[in-house]
Amino acid sequence: MSQGRVVRPLGACERTIDFYMHRNPLQFSLVAEMDRPVPAGVLASALATLQDRHPLLGVAVDRAAPEAVYRVSEGAIPLEVAADGTPWQSVVAVEQTRPIPPAPGPLARAVLVPQEPGCAIVLTFAHQITDGVGGLRALLDLVAALDGEELTPPGDVPHVQEDLLAHLDGAAHLDGAAHLGRTADAGDATAGPPLDDDERMGAVGELTPFSGRTPHVDTLALDRGLTTRLVRRCRQEGTSVHAALCAAATVVFHRRGREFVRVLTPVDLRRAVGLPDEVVNRFTGVRTGSAAHDAKDFWGFSRRTRASLALQRTPAALQAGAAALAQHAPSSPGDAEAMMSAATAADIQITNLGVAYPSGQSPGRQNPSRQSPSGLSALWGPAQITQLRGEHILGVVTVGGRLRMTELTHDPVAGLVPEIGAVLAEACAESPHG
Known part of the structure; x- marks a missing residue:
């Protein structure tokens, strides 16, 4: 973990969430129900594309630094496949019982749930890296990648929200x-x-x-x-x-x-x-x-x-x-x-x-x-x-x-x-x- 490049320090909101998560898992899941089956290999490839698009889907949190920082994680977003016909509600419930550790990252994971006539995809995010709206952006980009669409090029690492708010011009x-x-x-x-x-x-x-x-x-x-x-x-x-x-x-x-x-x-x-x-x-x-x-x-x-x-x-x-x-x-x-x-x-x-x-x-x-x-x-x-x-x-x-x-x-x-x-x-x- 210490060998990973520092992406940036956590901001005040992110630090608050991370400190809270020392003892209290804080993560959320979003579910996309698809009208067609998605092979696990195809989903894994789309997840890799998604990870390339969004920098914070490829980080871990290093708490050993003088102040907590995001570091690059070389790992892929983990993907599991549930038993055919498992209700996605059961998957979501279990996801809340499995804390996502801050390292080695990445701080998201996926579960593919085969079901007739298609499938469900459950994406779970650690709250240190994103909120619900950001998670929705990731899920919709994942669906677009599965549809064969080309995602917009990777952007810069998103800035700390307190810095952005401090520089609002009032307009x-x-x-x-x-x-x-x-x-x-x-x-x-x-x-x-x-x-x-x-x-x-x-x-x-x-x-x-x-x-x-x-x-x-x-x-x-x-x-x-x-x-x-x-x-x-x-x-x-x-x-x-x-x-x-x-x-x-x-x-x-x-x-x-x-x-x-x-x-x-x-x-x-x-x-x-x-x-x-x-x-x-x-x-x-x-x-x-x-x-x-x-x-x-x-x-x-x-x-x-x-x-x-x-x-x-x-x-x-x-x-x-x-x-x-x-x-x-x-x-x-x-x-x-x-x-x-x-x-x-x-x-x-x-x-x-x-x-x-x-x-x-x-x-x-x-x-x-x-x-x-x-x-x-x-x-x-x-x-x-x-x-x-x-x-x-x-x-x-x-x-x-x-x-x-x-x-x-x-x-x-x-x-x-x-x-x-x-x-x-x-x-x-x-x-x-x-």
């Missing part, structure tokens, strides 16, 4: 994303944002020691009709699909007797401030909260959630958060655990990757109900566990006009994911006001 654009995209932009807020200043927002989570327990996995795919109605209704109501998802999950927890509900939303900095679409960490986390009486008017609550999220994802807010982390980055696993337990505690985390566009295509220029990579029949994830007691992590992604949800937890709430879908359907069936 960084905000991507509207008011459709099936990631966290919403600023908009009209009726009755102010939810109770972000409530003291219950700051309650610290409790870590559970990693034991290799297999998490519970639940999934739901909205049909095309409901997905289309949801997008249309969110536009009519002046809100976003992501805010509606947050509202629906909150309603479900309130119906189950929780008086105060917090939702954690990872914010994609690529869309928020116009950073390149690269395989790297480009995110921060923001939270919204509500008491039960605040969520009775679904669409009003959704608009307030959207407004609250927008306030927390302005360029100035994101710059301030990155600067604070850079100045007070953890220096030990204990520091990182304390920081993560305080910053990420929530009743549910919703990671919405938005519409998955084929490699090389730009969001906003395509019809999301019609455009999907050749051979790709479904996408799922990101699927992840962070070791916080009582956590529910909901991954959301849309391809081919269908929004799909994947939930992982060690503390199942019966019917949680189906009821989120039912709440969305109920809300879309209501007559619009005015």
Whole structure:
């Protein structure tokens, strides 16, 4: 490992994740269901092409240096083949029980799952090298390589996100994303944002020691009709699909007797401030909260959630958060655990990757109900566990006009994911006001 060339030091966000991962595996999986079989040799070749395209798919983390650094890893992305017909959900669950070590690298692996009539491909990434949106970019590039497309030439090693945010010129654009995209932009807020200043927002989570327990996995795919109605209704109501998802999950927890509900939303900095679409960490986390009486008017609550999220994802807010982390980055696993337990505690985390566009295509220029990579029949994830007691992590992604949800937890709430879908359907069936 020490012989590998240094790629670059880890940034503050990456160091925080890496310190946390000393004792708490933090990795996520994305799943591509293909409508045709893919031979293992063909997939291995495509993975090599993918590794050539994205520098951080070919690194390890060297923790022995004075400060942790990425070093070049000469290894190929490991590929396993599951038994024919194995449910991909089982593979995803087991992937959370197998920590990806920081060395010798690389910090990703793949499982090919043969199934009729095609196959599923499960890609799992260590969180030191990328977030969900970066993982989706890698998965879509892999599908493109399997389709015989030539990927764009390898880029430079992605810069540290704190450095990029520190040099924003103030004119960084905000991507509207008011459709099936990631966290919403600023908009009209009726009755102010939810109770972000409530003291219950700051309650610290409790870590559970990693034991290799297999998490519970639940999934739901909205049909095309409901997905289309949801997008249309969110536009009519002046809100976003992501805010509606947050509202629906909150309603479900309130119906189950929780008086105060917090939702954690990872914010994609690529869309928020116009950073390149690269395989790297480009995110921060923001939270919204509500008491039960605040969520009775679904669409009003959704608009307030959207407004609250927008306030927390302005360029100035994101710059301030990155600067604070850079100045007070953890220096030990204990520091990182304390920081993560305080910053990420929530009743549910919703990671919405938005519409998955084929490699090389730009969001906003395509019809999301019609455009999907050749051979790709479904996408799922990101699927992840962070070791916080009582956590529910909901991954959301849309391809081919269908929004799909994947939930992982060690503390199942019966019917949680189906009821989120039912709440969305109920809300879309209501007559619009005015």
